[in-house]
Amino acid sequence: MMMYARIAIQVALLFGISIAGMFIQRLTHLQVPGSMIGMIMLFCLLRAGWMKPEWIREGSSFLLRNLTLLFVPGTVGLIQYLHLFEGKGILSAAAALISTFLVMSLSAWMTEKSLERKAAKSGREGLES
Amino acid sequence: MITSVLSFAGTILLFNGMKRVHKLLPTPLLLPIVTSTAILIMVLLLTGTAYEAYMEGGEFISMLLGPAVVALAFPLHDQWDRLKKHILLLAGASLAGTLIGLFSGMYMAILFGMDSEIIRSLIPKSVTAPIAMDIASMIHGIPALAAVYVMVAGISGSMFGPFLMRKLLIQNPIAVGIGYGAASHGVGTARALEYGEQEGAVSSAAMTFSAIFASLLCPHIAALLL
Numbered sequence: 322m323m324m325y326a327r328i329a330i331q332v333a334l335l336f337g338i339s340i341a342g343m344f345i346q347r348l349t350h351l352q353v354p355g356s357m358i359g360m361i362m363l364f365c366l367l368r369a370g371w372m373k374p375e376w377i378r379e380g381s382s383f384l385l386r387n388l389t390l391l392f393v394p395g396t397v398g399l400i401q402y403l404h405l406f407e408g409k410g411i412l413s414a415a416a417a418l419i420s421t422f423l424v425m426s427l428s429a430w431m432t433e434k435s436l437e438r439k440a441a442k443s444g445r446e447g448l449e450s
Numbered sequence: 451m452i453t454s455v456l457s458f459a460g461t462i463l464l465f466n467g468m469k470r471v472h473k474l475l476p477t478p479l480l481l482p483i484v485t486s487t488a489i490l491i492m493v494l495l496l497t498g499t500a501y502e503a504y505m506e507g508g509e510f511i512s513m514l515l516g517p518a519v520v521a522l523a524f525p526l527h528d529q530w531d532r533l534k535k536h537i538l539l540l541a542g543a544s545l546a547g548t549l550i551g552l553f554s555g556m557y558m559a560i561l562f563g564m565d566s567e568i569i570r571s572l573i574p575k576s577v578t579a580p581i582a583m584d585i586a587s588m589i590h591g592i593p594a595l596a597a598v599y600v601m602v603a604g605i606s607g608s609m610f611g612p613f614l615m616r617k618l619l620i621q622n623p624i625a626v627g628i629g630y631g632a633a634s635h636g637v638g639t640a641r642a643l644e645y646g647e648q649e650g651a652v653s654s655a656a657m658t659f660s661a662i663f664a665s666l667l668c669p670h671i672a673a674l675l676l
Contacts, residue, residue, distance in 0.1 A: 357658060360523045367527040374528070381521035384518040394511050402598050405595065417603055420550075425632070
């Protein structure tokens with residue numbers, strides 16, 4: 322029971338940061354969503370040591386463990402646009418799909434190659450020295 | 451009242467049930483987000499329930515997305531010592547991913563002869579839903595439709611990601627994380643977290659970078675459409 326109370330309090334704290342982020346977004350008209358501003362703020366607070374990781378550990382891991390569930394109600398919103406995917410419309414979903422594969426493959430592949438190169442280089446330097 | 455309790459509790463119970471099904475039969479077609487969404491859409495269609503009525507309860511789940519995005523700072527902080535060595539690589543690869551996503555989505559949609567409104571809603575699909583919706587309205591697309599393409603990107607990435615990573619022999623946790631974060635935002639990050647803490651942290655960093663780059667680049671890229 323104590324555990325659930327801690328999770329609830331920590332989630333509420335994260336909620337507060339998210340709302341603060343939204344508030345800042347509204348004030349500054351930044352083209353970045355409030356939750357993202359909140360995340361960057363929390364990251365800075367953690368780095369600066371003004372916020373202790375223990376204060377949010379259980380709450381964060383609870384939310385992140387269940388992250389996929391949180392997307393479900395939004396995804397069900399697809400129901401309002403089913404008509405757009407009749408006939409030729411389905412091609413737009415195909416475009417989204419192919420583009421996603423390209424992004425994932427290319428960005429991961431480029432990173433892998435560049436890390437391999439880096440590792441090979443530092444390996445050689447290691448042998449030379 | 452009854453509808454909202456039913457849709458709130460029903461979504462959670464259904465999702466947990468589908469998680470068990472996926473554990474028994476671990477194929478990408480049975481990913482809980484895919485099966486839960488499909489079943490919920492069918493139930494709403496069959497019972498003639500409006501999406502708004504479902505969301506009276508569903509909203510309480512979606513509401514937690516904001517704090518969940520904030521919570522991503524935790525793995526990022528936790529893994530920072532390992533990440534900071536690669537921060538330039540992370541930013542560079544996310545920028546490349548963002549550009550590939552924006553242009554390939556846009557040109558393919560033009561090639562397929564889509565309407566301008568659809569193209570404009572499709573452009574920001576590789577960033578997390580709340581940002582994509584903001585971008586879509588900035589560039590005169592339809593925000594809700596943008597959210598649909600975001601889900602296509604998220605779900606397809608988390609379905610086929612393991613297959614792509616295997617085929618391309620990608621093993622480095624940093625490369626895996628960047629792939630999921632740059633292509634499939636939050637849904638991809640949830641998947642990357644299943645690989646491990648480091649993959650999840652890299653993915654949330656890549657997702658943040660992509661979101662920032664996309665909000666800066668999209669208006670300029672959409673201007674090319676005129």
